Amino acid sequence: HKKKGGRILIADDDTSNRNLLRRRLECEGHEVWEAKNGVEALASLREHDCDLLLLDIMMPVMDGFETLRSLKQDVRLRELPVIMISAADEMRGVVRCIELGAEAFLPKPFDRVLLRVRVEDVLEKKRLRDAERQKTVELEQTLELLGQVQLQLTVQASVDALTGLANRGSVETQLDNRFLRDAPVSVIYIDLNGFKNINDTYGHHTGDELLKQAAKRLGQVFRLTDVVGRWGGDEFVALVQ
Secondary structure (H helix, E strand, O other): OOOOOOEEEEEOOOHHHHHHHHHHHHHOOOEEEEEOOHHHHHHHHHHOOOOEEEEEOOOOOOOHHHHHHHHHHOOOOOOOOEEEEEEHHHHHHHHHHHHHOOOEEEEEOOOHHHHHHHHHHHHHHHHHHHHHHHHHHHHHHHHHHHHHHHHHHHHHHHEOOOOOOEOHHHHHHHHHHHHHOOOOOEEEEEEOOOHHHHHHHHOHHHHHHHHHHHHHHHHHHOOOOOEEEEEEOOEEEEEEO
């Protein structure tokens, strides 16, 4: 089973090196584009999605050290894996680049097998990181959704579905809390006289509309600090401090 190719940027001022790497990487099924120096590489990375940067140390305008440092300071690019391209006599520079955050290096001249293994290893690690990151995002979204559902259920459990006022259970809880705190409270009981005749004459739909209008009026009359709820049927209760 052939793995899906990655999107790879080669940053090297040596045209022959870029061409060689490009041909070999494209033969492995990767999408490849090039940059001649660090400035071009960073500009390209900010415009295109990329899975891997092959970065030469010795380049004009902006060398590999400065490019890597700038990359790691960019919030959008800092997670991009980097493989340093290096000659054998640049090992001290390679170590420095690894310390700056590069994942691996490829020595010059390029060995076809080592190139394939090194690139696939880094890309596979990136795939795993991306998968874990996606799982984390999905988990966070699921937890957020569960929190919203829980909040909605909590609200529904304390609100009368018809009028939007506090339901009887919520009013009782508020009243108990005030008793436990020994807080002074006035309880006002409101009953709609003759409400049964409305239901019997005009139907329950009209009766429901009347209850909604009564609830709206009560919500306007009492203060935000008061608790106004539907006790049941055509009965309402207000807790006033």
